Amino acid sequence: MEAALVSASTGVMKPLLSKLTKLLEHECVKVKGVGKQIRFLRDELSAMNATLQMLADVEQLNPQMRDWRDKLRELAYDLEDCVDAFMVRVDNERDVPSGFIKRFFRKLKKLKERHEIANEIEEHKACVIEASERRKRYNFFEATSITNTSVVDPRLPALYVEIDKLVGIDGPKMDIIEWLTAETKDSSKELKVLSLVGCGGIGKTTLANQVYQSVKSQFSCAAFVSVSRNPDVKKILRDMAKGLGITDNTLDYDEQQLINKLREHLMNKRYLLVVDDVWDGKPWETIKLPLVNENCGSRIITTTRSIAVASCLSSESNNVYKMKPLSFDDSRRLLFKRAFGSENISFTHLGSVPDEILRKCDGLPLAIIAISSMLADQHAKCEWDRVLNDIGSALAKKPGAENMTTILSMSYFDIPHRQRTCLLYLSVFPEDSVIEKQCLITRWIAEGFIQEQEGRTKYEIGGGYFNDLINRSMIQPIDVEYGEAEACRVHDIILDYLKCKAVEENFVTSLDSAEHAYTSEYKIRRLCLNNCNEEHVALWGSVVLSHVRSVTIFGQPLQTSLLRSAVVRLLDLGDCSDMSDLHLSSIEKLLHLKYLRVSSCSITELPGKIGELQHLQTLDVRYTRIKELPPGIAKLQRLAHLYVDWDVTFPDGMIGQMLNLEERRAYGVQSYEQQKSLQEFSKLTKLRTLEIRCNLTIPDGLEGMIQIVEIYIYLEALLSSCNLHNLYIMNFPGGYPLSLDKRHPPSPCSLRKLCFKRWAIYKVPNWMGFLENLKVLELVIIKVGPEDIETLGAIPSLHFLKLSTDGGTDGSIVIHPSNGFRCLKYFSICIYACGTSLEFEVGSMPMVEHVNLEFSVHKEECLNGASNLGIHHLSSLSKFEVTLSNNYVSHDLVEGEDNCTARCVASVINTIETLPNSSVSFKQWWDEDECEHFLRVGSLRIAGFDDSLWFSFVTTTYFLFY
Incomplete structure (x- = not known):
């Protein structure tokens, strides 16, 4: 398949050429001369597309080139809108009821529409011919093209960590930590504010975050919030409330209610707050209102680019830290x-x-x-x-x-053209936005930026683009799990640059309430509204919405009825406040819609006519109060990505009708009827990602046993379907373990992630060792035995393994070279029913970088000494975490300096300290009631809680994050 080269200017051209080719095959263009006209348009535009690709790599275009490029881009937009509008009308004809009179008028209408498209194509043809003549006159091929292919760094997981570990930051970090923790007799308990000041891009946010991650555990609560250039103070207060531990739903709170709630919550607490990217002192006057000073030793860190603002924010004149290059x-x-x-x-x-x-x-x-x-x-x-x-x-x-x-x-x-358009699209989002990976990729798909490739879904291709942008340091990874970022942020400097480029190429238009008119010579194609009400839109006039294909709204929502005349393909209302069901009342009129997202807790239902959106590919209604989907959802035959909350129910038989569904997250099983619907998922041959949570109550006796058996059968059918790439199964109905021996996926199997959370299996089935594509595995096993380790080690591509057991181990678990695990990067095991019966031999797990162990210390370990686990045999280890508990040890064995926990920890620490470039630090557990019993082993402090003693420490050869 030909590579899809797209940029801001060429991005619309590739989908248009594809649509013109498909249109040639449609019977509705068999009007005399129409097919010939369309073929001419396709061929002429294909030739000009090569010039567009060349110009996309020229950083400085002369005025003639820029004008030609811009006019051709707008022409391509208009022509694509024409083709899409025609195809939507054709699709709608299929739903017209039969009957002689209706068929007669339908043919008349069809004939009229054929002539309409012929006339429109003739008009566009004249514009294309004129553009082609200009290209020949200006001889654009003399323009130089700058191209370069940059090798993508293969160390992507390591770069996720390295982004937050800039060199030269250790000194400033220690200076600030010393300021935070310094104690003087007179003022150590007072609320203090420190301001970091410096130019954009010098590392203020990075330094503040490093300090925050290192010391937040020493405070009762902590939060990191961003202000940005055009702050939404109410959103900032909501973010503060969430970060500081307020669990109430504050979405509908006004500013006064948020301030009161925060003041009440922070009373008598020692808190840490980082307020990042403050541009002027005005929003700070509101932000600081809930920050009570109870003389508990609370600390606030702010960052800003202005020395004047820094002086206003800091509590004392000398509490301004000037960043240095x-x-x-x-x-x-x-x-x-x-x-x-x-x-x-x-x-x-x-x-x-x-x-x-x-x-x-x-x-x-x-x-x-x-x-x-x-x-x-x-x-x-x-x-x-x-x-x-x-x-x-x-x-x-x-x-x-x-x-x-x-x-x-x-x-x-x-950046290659493909990823460049995807990066430029981030200009839609405001500063400091945390952008969910799945939302971003499905938006790219709806916009037409991703072309299908054989053997890969569009979502998988988009995931590759996402990772590549991280690898190039153009976006920052957020919420990294199993080596993959679940979200991202864009640095302010980069975002400013992207917004300028988006305006220059008429790619995204952002309007806010301060703008009184839209003055650009070009039609708006992608619209981002920030706190604009319907009066503002009316003031700007119909030009704002008449050709919009993508609408993203932050703040006040708009009635979808205002968008009837638009060829809207994407509508994102996920960041709107004060919404109601009425805002979606006319959604079925948006016949081109491919992407719809709403997330207001005021939304209680979807319109019954939503099934008329025949082109809808992504529906995201998480974080609403919708409890049941309407039957019309089953008509959405192009729906590929469905995101709803766990407690949303489906009409009977609907799941099996969604034949194009690729991703279904958060499917909750709360009743016997929903349990039976599990078998429908195995019929969906395109399904790639499925999350199941079983929350149903299993009755006692024979009826309950029958239900459990049926659940096993349905889950085994899912595993046997061999179409899934990612399967997540959560919860443990009735406490019955799952047996996976009877049925297994055929070979080859496409499973890449398999996670059983809080649902135990009896043993690791033998077939699991033959899952050649599996990279991530999470299991709860009743009792771990050597044969389980052998089977898991045989999985050829396994990178991340997380095991837990409440039944302990069946004998000692020894990891030796012959076990396999040749590709494993992360290993975690939780053993709470036995002691430290685990040991790594020389040459075992040669690639593992991060090990996390949680286990209990038993009386036997106290009396006989503790093993160092063979940690020094893990040659690639860079991070090691251990959590110890001694719930199974009598109280007298934890008293005094020679307690078993201390000896076990000391044994491991002594081994770690012999490794090259190793350093050891400790995570301390803080209790709100304060701990009175402390023991010390060297630099190790152990805090006692009643009759049990818990301790956790982390060691890494590079840097520590808490």
Whole structure:
């Protein structure tokens, strides 16, 4: 299949060419001459698309080129709208009832529509011919095209960690931690505010987050919130409430209610608050109102780009920390660490080029990271010379925004066309947004940015784009689990750049209540509204909505009836407040709609006519009060991604009718009827991701046993379907373990993630060792035995393994080289019914980087000593976590300096400290009632809780995060 090359200008062209080809095959274009006209349009636009692809890589276009590009882009948008509108009318004809009179008028209407499309195509043909003539006159092929393919860094999981570990940050971090924890007789308990100040991109947010992660456990509650340039104070207060531990639903609270709730919650608490990216002092006047000073030692850290604002925010004049650029040595370490994976590597053949590049970056971490991503594994001196020459002239100008813009522009144009459009699309979101991965990818799909490839779904392709943007340091990973980020953020500097590019190419139009008119010469294609009411939209006029294909609304919602005349393909109301069911009352009129998202708790039901949205691909109604889906959902035959809450019920038989469904998350089984519906999922041959949570109550006696057996049969049928890539099964109905021996997936099996959470199995089935594509596995096993370890070790592609057992182990568990686990990167095991009967032999788990162990210390370990578990045999280990409990040890054995827990911990610590580059730190458990009983082993503090003693520590060869 031909690669889908898309950019802001070419992005609309590729889907249009595909649609014109399909239209040629449709009977409705068999009007005399129409097929010939469409073929001419397709061929002419294909030729011009090659020029568009060339211009997409030219950073500075002359005015003639830019004007031609922009007009062709707008023409392609209009022509695609024409084709889509026609195809929607054709689809709707199929639902017209039969009958002689109706068929007669239907034929008349059909004939009229054929002539309408013929006339429209004739008009567009004239515009295409004119554009083609201009291209020939201007001879655009003389324009130079800058192309480069950057090698993608294969160490993606490591980069997730490395992003938060910039070199040169340790000194500032320790300075701030010392300020936070310093105690003086007079003022240590007073509320204090420290402001970090510096230019954009210098690392204020990174430093604040490092400090926050390191010390938040020492406070009763803690929160990290962002303000941004155009702050929504009410949202900031809601984020504070959520972060500080308020569990109430505050979505409908006004500012006064939020302030009162926060003040009440923070009374007599020692809290830590980070307020990031404050642009002026006005929002701070409201933010600080709930921050009570109870002399409990609370601390606040703020970040800002303005020294004046920093002085206003800090509690004392000397509580302003001025950020400094990285030293030259630290800059060099960062560049080589990010480009080649090690700060100690030196390539003499590069000469002075790296030093010259670093001097132009002037110690700005963001600039160094962006450049190093472009130079990842580029050893050739010519590549380094190219980078130096490209940035030289711009950085020779006066320092300021131009320097950063030029460097970001280089990174932007280095991205392949496919990902570049996806990155530019992030300009839709406001500053400091946490963007869910699944929401972003399904939006990319609805916008047409992702073309299908054989053997891969569009969602999988989009996931690759997402990871590549992280790898290039253009977006920051959030909520990393099993080596994959579940969300992302965009740095403010990069987002500012993207928004400028989006305006320049008429890609996204953002309007807010402060704008009184829309003045651009181009039609709005993608609209983002920020706190705009219906009066604002009426003021701007019909031009705002008449050609909009994508609408994203933050703040006040709009009635969907206002969008009737638009060819809207995407409608995102997920960040709207004060919504009601009436706002969706006319949703069925948006016949082009492919993506719909709502999340207001005021929404209680979907319109009954939602089934008329025949092109809908993604429906996301999480975090609403919808409890039942209407029967019309079954008519949505193109629906691929469905996101609802666990407690939403489906009409009987509906699931089996959704034949194109690829992803179904959070399916709750709460009744016997819903239990029977599990068998319908095995019929969905395109289903790739399924999450099941069983919350039903199993009756006693024979009836309950029958239900349990039926659940097993349905789950075994799912495993046997062999179509799923990701299967999550949660909860444990009735306490009955699951047997997986009887039925198994046929070979080859496509399963990549298999997670049983809080649902135990008797043993690991033998067939699991043959799952060649499985990378992530989470199991609860009644009792872990050596044969289970043998089977798990045989899984050839396993990267992440998490095991837990309440029944302990069947004999000692020894991990030796012959067990396999050749690809394993993460290993976690929780054993609470026995002691430390686990040992790693020399050569075992050669690739494992992170180990997490949770186990109980028994009387036998206290009397006979404790094993060091063979941790030193794990050659690639970089992070090691242990949680110990001694619930099974009598109280007299934990008294005194020689208690068994302390000896067990000390044994492991002594082993860890012998490893190269190792360091040991400890996680301390804090009790609101304060602990009175403390024991000390070297630098280790153990806190006692009544008759049981719990302790957790972390050791890593690099850096620690708590």
